[in-house]
Amino acid sequence: xxxxxxxxxxxxxxxxxxxxxxxxxxxxxxxxxxxxxxxxxxxxxxxxxxxxxxxxxxxxxxxxxxxxxxxxxxxxxxxxxxxxxxxxxxxxxxxxxxxxxxxxxxxxxxxxxxxxxxxxxxxxxxxxxxxxxxxxxxxxxxxxxxxxxxxxxxxxxxxxxxxxxxxxxxxxxxxxxxxxxxxxxxxxxxxxxxxxxxxxxxxxxxxxxxxxxxxxxxxxxxxxxxxxxxxxxxxxxxxxxxxxxxxxxxxxxxxxxxxxxxxxxxxxxxxxxxxxxxxxxxxx
Amino acid sequence: xxxxxxxxxxxxxxxxxxxxxxxxxxxxxxxxxxxxxxxxxxxxxxxxxxxxxxxxxxxxxxxxxxxxxxxxxxxxxxxxxxxxxxxxxxxxxxxxxxxxxxxxxxxxxxxxxxxxxxxxxxxxxxxxxxxxxxxxxxxxxxxxxxxxxxxxxxxxxxxxxxxxxxxxxxxxxxxxxxxxxxxxxxxxxxxxxxxxxxxxxxxxxxxxxxxxxxxxxxxxxxxxxxxxxxxxxxxxxxxxxxxxxxxxxxxxxxxxxxxxxxxxxxxxxxxxxxxxxxxxxxxxxxxxxxxxxxxxxxxxxxxxxxxxxxxxxxxxxxxxxxxxxxxxxxxxxxxxxxxxxxxxxxxxxxxxxxxxxxxxxxxxxxxxxxxxxxxxxxxxxxxxxxxxxxxxxxxxxxxxxxxxxxxxxxxxxxxxxxxxxxxxxxxxxxxxxxxxxxxxxxxxxxxxxxxxxxxxxxxxxxxxxxxx
Ligand SMILES: Cc1cc2nc3c(=O)[nH]c(=O)nc-3n(C[C@H](O)[C@H](O)[C@H](O)COP(=O)(O)OP(=O)(O)OC[C@H]3O[C@@H](n4cnc5c(N)ncnc54)[C@H](O)[C@@H]3O)c2cc1C
Ligand SMILES: Cc1cc2nc3c(=O)[nH]c(=O)nc-3n(C[C@H](O)[C@H](O)[C@H](O)COP(=O)(O)OP(=O)(O)OC[C@H]3O[C@@H](n4cnc5c(N)ncnc54)[C@H](O)[C@@H]3O)c2cc1C
Ligand code: SF4
Ligand code: SF4
Ligand code: FES
Ligand SMILES: [Mg+2]
Numbered sequence: 001x002x003x004x005x006x007x008x009x010x011x012x013x014x015x016x017x018x019x020x021x022x023x024x025x026x027x028x029x030x031x032x033x034x035x036x037x038x039x040x041x042x043x044x045x046x047x048x049x050x051x052x053x054x055x056x057x058x059x060x061x062x063x064x065x066x067x068x069x070x071x072x073x074x075x076x077x078x079x080x081x082x083x084x085x086x087x088x089x090x091x092x093x094x095x096x097x098x099x100x101x102x103x104x105x106x107x108x109x110x111x112x113x114x115x116x117x118x119x120x121x122x123x124x125x126x127x128x129x130x131x132x133x134x135x136x137x138x139x140x141x142x143x144x145x146x147x148x149x150x151x152x153x154x155x156x157x158x159x160x161x162x163x164x165x166x167x168x169x170x171x172x173x174x175x176x177x178x179x180x181x182x183x184x185x186x187x188x189x190x191x192x193x194x195x196x197x198x199x200x201x202x203x204x205x206x207x208x209x210x211x212x213x214x215x216x217x218x219x220x221x222x223x224x225x226x227x228x229x230x231x232x233x234x235x236x237x238x239x240x241x242x243x244x245x246x247x248x249x250x251x252x253x254x255x256x257x258x259x260x261x262x263x264x265x266x267x268x269x270x271x272x273x274x275x276x277x278x279x280x281x282x283x284x
Numbered sequence: 285x286x287x288x289x290x291x292x293x294x295x296x297x298x299x300x301x302x303x304x305x306x307x308x309x310x311x312x313x314x315x316x317x318x319x320x321x322x323x324x325x326x327x328x329x330x331x332x333x334x335x336x337x338x339x340x341x342x343x344x345x346x347x348x349x350x351x352x353x354x355x356x357x358x359x360x361x362x363x364x365x366x367x368x369x370x371x372x373x374x375x376x377x378x379x380x381x382x383x384x385x386x387x388x389x390x391x392x393x394x395x396x397x398x399x400x401x402x403x404x405x406x407x408x409x410x411x412x413x414x415x416x417x418x419x420x421x422x423x424x425x426x427x428x429x430x431x432x433x434x435x436x437x438x439x440x441x442x443x444x445x446x447x448x449x450x451x452x453x454x455x456x457x458x459x460x461x462x463x464x465x466x467x468x469x470x471x472x473x474x475x476x477x478x479x480x481x482x483x484x485x486x487x488x489x490x491x492x493x494x495x496x497x498x499x500x501x502x503x504x505x506x507x508x509x510x511x512x513x514x515x516x517x518x519x520x521x522x523x524x525x526x527x528x529x530x531x532x533x534x535x536x537x538x539x540x541x542x543x544x545x546x547x548x549x550x551x552x553x554x555x556x557x558x559x560x561x562x563x564x565x566x567x568x569x570x571x572x573x574x575x576x577x578x579x580x581x582x583x584x585x586x587x588x589x590x591x592x593x594x595x596x597x598x599x600x601x602x603x604x605x606x607x608x609x610x611x612x613x614x615x616x617x618x619x620x621x622x623x624x625x626x627x628x629x630x631x632x633x634x635x636x637x638x639x640x641x642x643x644x645x646x647x648x649x650x651x652x653x654x655x656x657x658x659x660x661x662x663x664x665x666x667x668x669x670x671x672x673x674x675x676x677x678x679x680x681x682x683x684x685x686x687x688x689x690x691x692x693x694x695x696x697x698x699x700x701x702x703x704x705x706x707x708x709x710x711x712x713x714x715x716x717x718x719x720x721x722x723x724x725x726x727x728x729x730x731x732x733x734x735x736x737x738x739x740x741x742x743x744x745x746x747x748x749x750x751x752x
Contacts, residue, residue: 023504023509023510024509027508027509027510037466041558041562041564041565041566042566043557043566043567043568044466044557044567068566069566083466084466084502084503085503086464086465086466086502086503086504086505086509087505087508087509088508088509089505089508217549217552217553217557217567218464218465218552220464220505220508220529220689220691221529221530221689221690221691222529222530222531222548222552222689223531223546223548223549223552224531224533224546224548224549225545225546225549227533227540229540234533234539234540239691253540256542256642257540257542257642259542259642260542260543260570261568261570264568265568268566
């Protein structure tokens with residue numbers, strides 16, 4: 001059992017969990033993830049390790065409750081526990097000194113981006129961070145990112161904070177400005193966002209790293225369910241990734257495979273909501 | 285000897301039949317197909333053994349189970365003694381009695397098979413082991429030996445790791461098993477389906493080990509959570525038995541369509557995660573009305589029979605050679621046929637065809653014919669020109685094989701590997717690193733439960749010597 005020490009709501013349906021997992025905390029490097037199960041019978045859910053404190057033996061997870069399993073995980077109160085936390089899995093981020101780097105996060109991807117952006121800054125890169133969300137309340141970690149970024153650019157779809165539009169608009173400006181043009185771009189967020197960023201940087205030949213989120217089970221290369229096509233070859237994202245060269249990724253294939261279980265997911269979400277409502281009614 | 289029957293009377297007895305669940309019923313549920321013998325049947329079958337002095341059957345068993353001895357005690361209805369003998373030789377008899385390919389091992393050597401049918405050693409092994417599980421209180425307690433103060437780490441909780449752990453604990457060492465998944469058993473849990481091997485059996489065996497003081501830590505991926513180097517610092521010796529868990533891809537077009545699974549993924553979802561068989565399990569599976577399983581081994585049979593149980597109207601085996609060449613156990617093929625599985629033989633997959641929405645629609649195939657034998661002695665399948673045809677299917681499962689998973693070995697450069705990525709180990713299980721032993725599928729490539737257990741037993745003996 002892996003005790004939950006903190007559970008904070010950062011934005012609607014977006015939680016920050018601090019979990020006791022000493023072995024993972026000691027071994028983990030930026031870019032790696034864990035596989036979590038709330039309880040017996042539950043699915044195995046991959047989640048990026050947002051941060052870790054080896055001395056305290058804890059890892060920080062940023063979780064967007066979008067379906068039944070993530071909902072169940074974020075609903076566990078402090079003092080409760082996750083039944084399984086396995087990791088760290090995947091390849092650590094390749095950290096190098098590129099010079100000027102743009103780090104782009106969308107939605108919960110911003111949380112996944114955070115440790116990576118910090119590691120890049122610590123390696124001596126000049127980091128410009130671009131974060132986007134639907135509206136102001138979905139923009140997370142802006143202050144934390146500002147602590148080591150030379151600039152934090154915010155975009156919202158409804159214009160409630162920062163620039164109206166998408167992260168790609170802000171990135172376009174950066175690329176157009178010779179004084180701020182990045183040598184390397186990291187983009188983490190929904191598949192359409194990563195795809196759009198990769199398309200934007202491609203003609204400029206700017207190296208672009210994306211973090212892929214295919215459906216996983218074991219996370220150890222055993223099942224092959226997480227395969228994605230990169231540069232015409234099948235790769236297992238859990239062991240070869242999750243970070244890949246965005247210019248080589250078959251995003252259309254990835255998006256499509258992500259819809260495999262949609263009908264099951266909708267049903268599970270329904271059942272979970274009904275169950276919550278029933279509980280709320282019962283509790284008055 | 286249980287000598288109430290004359291030799292002539294023994295020889296006159298016919299082989300017992302295993303009671304089975306009705307095929308129409310069982311092909312729709314996950315209950316165990318073979319129901320097990322009753323006491324009278326088992327005792328009578330044991331009496332068919334003529335107690336050969338030269339014990340040929342024992343030679344056929346990779347771990348050398350004292351077959352005539354445990355059968356003799358069973359024939360005399362001395363079940364505690366029979367169980368004692370069996371458990372002394374085999375750490376997982378309830379498992380082996382069910383899944384060993386007996387027809388090519390112990391039973392293949394049985395002299396009664398020369399002129400008739402061999403003694404049903406596997407059924408009897410299962411009978412005695414099941415009896416022992418239900419009658420633990422009737423068995424003599426074996427006390428634990430004094431602690432040696434030495435600690436041994438076992439990587440992987442499959443049959444090789446479980447066997448080694450039991451042997452090492454019995455020798456007085458402190459043993460910790462590290463397992464990557466959230467549950468025990470390895471392939472016994474995530475690969476072999478419930479209808480052949482109820483998971484409860486693994487739970488009982490595992491709890492026996494825990495009672496002996498073996499610690500099991502799940503969710504530890506050696507090579508990721510802990511390195512081999514860390515384990516070597518913390519423990520006096522290591523046994524690596526991390527299996528052959530890497531699926532072989534088909535490398536044909538359409539392999540990434542929705543509805544295409546590797547056997548590992550398909551079976552893991554249903555077995556380990558309980559998709560499609562436990563309404564409270566939250567892992568989904570695409571069941572498919574028409575399912576094509578590619579391959580001819582045990583794994584393919586397990587997949588196709590699982591697909592039937594998930595509701596497939598047409599569950600098909602697609603294999604490029606003929607039925608006689610199939611590596612699957614005879615019993616599995618028989619059961620699959622009874623359950624309505626179709627065998628599409630001498631057929632090789634060319635491409636998986638998708639529909640507009642990205643789902644599998646058909647498996648494009650080609651007919652094959654068997655040419656002259658190749659170096660391996662097996663007749664080589666050759667394509668028949670112009671024989672392409674489409675098999676409609678919503679789900680395609682690739683069960684053509686697995687290989688060594690490099691997750692652990694990639695982080696241990698000092699560990700010598702062969703060209704397929706398997707760990708190189710000598711007969712005793714010793715690897716290129718002193719104090720580090722290995723066995724099971726990670727050394728052999730895909731093999732059998734009993735060979736993996738034999739490796740675990742052998743390596744434990746070598747470790748005992750090493751630590752003495
Ligand atoms: C390497 C990796 C790192 C990730 N890191 C984070 C993170 O830090 N924070 C976060 O909030 N989310 C992260 N995700 C995504 C997260 O795993 C999914 O949102 C979650 O599994 C959805 O499960 P659910 O049952 O709540 O939702 P569902 O309603 O079941 O699924 C919603 C969508 O999530 C995807 N999904 C479903 N099951 C899985 C699965 N087993 N594995 C991966 N994706 C799945 C599908 O696209 C599905 O349509 C990561 C995914 C990967 C692969
Ligand atoms: C579907 C199927 C059906 C089969 N049917 C039969 C049958 O009927 N009869 C028969 O005799 N044989 C059968 N086999 C073969 C048999 O199951 C294997 O030969 C046997 O399980 C090998 O045992 P093992 O202990 O070496 O490895 P495994 O059983 O593979 O166990 C290895 C364990 O190590 C864990 N692991 C992997 N990597 C790590 C790591 N880095 N750190 C920690 N743990 C790790 C794995 O999760 C797993 O639990 C079948 C195999 C399959 C796939
Ligand atoms: S372990 Fe397997 S091979 Fe050995 S006697 Fe038992 S069934 Fe036969
Ligand atoms: S070979 Fe057959 S008959 Fe002879 S001892 Fe073994 S089981 Fe009995
Ligand atoms: S999740 Fe199974 S191989 Fe990647
Ligand atoms: Mg889900």
